[in-house]
Amino acid sequence: MERKETGRREMESDRWSLHGTDRRNHPEKKVLIIGAGLSGLVAAKILANTGFGVTVLEARERIGGRIWTDHSLGAPVDLGASWIHDASANPVRLWAHCEGAPLAELPRSHxxxxxxxxxxxxxxxxxxxxxxxxxxxxxxxAAWLLTKLRYAISPQYDRSFGSVLQHLFPKGQERTEFGRLVHWLVGMNEAVEGTSVDVLSLAAWNPLEYFSRNIVPLPSFEPLLKRLAQGLDIRLNMPVCSVRFRGDKVEVIAGNTVHFADAVLVTVPLGILKEKKIRFEPELPANKRAAIERIGYNERGVLNKIALRFTKRFWDPRKDRFGCLPESPQERGKFTYWVSVEEPSGAPILIGFSSGAVAAQMDTQYSDEEILQAALHSLRRMFGKIGAQLVGYRVTRWLSDPYSRGSYSYAAVGNSCADRKILAQPVAGRIFFAGEATQPHQFATVQAALLSGEREACRIHKELCCHRKIAGNLPWHRFCR
Structure with missing residues (x-):
């Protein structure tokens, strides 16, 4: 029995190792990873199973970062990242399939x-x-296509989505059905992008992404993350304040403890880098600091959620996504979009979304009770009388969260893919960077976080160990074969 268990563990290790079944060439190097979000955990799993000594330092009291499964309502609810977007070609779906995690399409209805x-x-x-x-x-x-063409010449020709819309929107139509429908659509765009359209790049806007098929892991992302974290050395409640690098060693200060390593992988959200919550000595290169400033994150908008659990379902079970038109342009994004998560959670729970500038205002200025009343007001506008008692609720505040300072990155006006590539570049062959914001494409998604973790694990392996790697063993590659 012990032999079978040992064999199972070795197969699991081989599956995440860049050396495959070859256990002769294990690097005697230590790597510190800052952040136990998905990118940090993926990199840690790959490097640890390849033979590196890996320690993960996480500021929160939990793993997952902006993937957060909450149980306070008596059922698992993902209050951060929820969806596996563009499911047909998504490596997260392949990974979940390899782990035997059930998946479901959500939402299904029109x-x-x-x-x-x-x-x-x-x-x-x-x-x-x-x-x-x-x-x-x-x-x-037409303005979008022209801006894309001019942007190809230079990013300076970019314009914001909001400025073009404001210029073209017919005057006096804001409170008509047509005007309210347009503002609802704009609010949905702000929810997808995680910011206000006033700062969103028109050139980078991709309307086709709204038509992709989306799925969710059942009952949540939590089982996948727990499986990923098994066997890793993860230190919780360890916010990092300083990274110093000299010669071939790196010193990291977290709280009152000092850690030394051959390399450090920084996977914190972009908002933490923008606010300089981590001090780098010597300072990061000027081009990297400039890229951090240019990439969009948390300026004037955010995406937040409220989860409401009721005594019973009072909405039509055949309709799992619904909403209402905003009462005015100022109300756009204020819980005008709802999704039923009864299937994944197994409980009568609705998720309401707030987005854009109004979401940022509620995040920083409203109490939890005021946010709840705004959400209930929206439901009463939609259904009239709410036909069930409220059991409990939970709100998110990603903008105020000291360890995220926003929901996810977006394409700001004048920002380009080159900025994200600069952000991802290592410093002095010892400081590496991962996270959704470092991916030039598909940023702001779970798959971007996963792929960035793989990318930097391979880069660290190449820098500190050897050029030989067998990435095909990784679950999202292996499933394709």
Whole structure:
């Protein structure tokens, strides 16, 4: 029995090792990883199973970073990253499949917009306003294409999504059905991008991403993260304040403790780097500091959630995503989009989303009770009387969170993929960087975090060990074979 268990552990180790089944060439090097989010855990798993001595320092009292599964409502609910986007080609889906994690498409239904208990399909509302939507949409798309062409010459020709929309939007239409529908669509865009359209790059905007198929792990991301963290040396409640590098060693100060390593991988959210919560000695190169400033993160907007658990489901089980038109442009993104998570959580729970500038205002200025009342007001506008008692609720405040300072990165005006590549470049062959913001494409996603962790694990392995690697053993590669 012991022999079988040893064999199982060796197979698990081989699966994450860049040396595969060859255990002769193990590097005697120590690596510190700052942050136990997905990118940090992926890199730690690969490096540890390849033979490096790996320690993960995490500021929070939990692993996961911006993947956060909460149990305070008596059921698992993902209050950070929730979805596996573009599921057909997503490495996170392949990894989950390898781990035997069940997956489900969510949401499944068409989108419904409610008013006083009456549901209208979004498609019907669009058809009803088709002529005016075309009069706005055609010149907007033309401006988008022209901006993309000019941006290819130089990022200085970029414009914000919001400035173009404001210029083209017909005056006096804000409170009509057409105007409220446009503002609802803009609020959805701000939810996807995690910021206000006033600072969002028009050139980088990709409308096709809204049509991708999305799935969720059941019951949440938590089992996948726990499996990933098994066997790793993870130190919780260890916020790092300083990274010093001289010669071939790196010194990291976390609280009252000092750690030494041959290399350090920094995986903290971009907001932490923007606010200089970690002091680097010597200072990071000027081009990296400039890239950190140019990449969009937390300026004037955020994406937050509220989870509401009721005594029973009072919404139509055939409709798992719905919302309502904003009462005014200032109310856009204020819980006008809801998703039922009854299937993954196994409980009558709704998730409401706040996005853009109004979400940033609520994050920093509202109490939890005020946020709850705003969410309930939205549901009453939609359904009239709420046909169930509220059992409990949980709000997120990613902008105020001292260890995230925002939800995720976005393409700011004038920002380019080159900035993210600069952010990802190592410093002095000893300081490495990972996280969703370091990926030039598909940033702001779970897959970006995963792939950046793999990328830097391979880079550290090449720098400190050897050029030989067998990346095909990794679960998201192995499944493809």
């Amino acid at each position: 989108f419904w917009l409610y008013r006083r208990g009456k549901a209208t399909p979004l498609a019907l509302l669009g058809a009803r306003n088709a002529a005016r939507l075309l009069r706005l949409g055609v010149p907007f798309l």
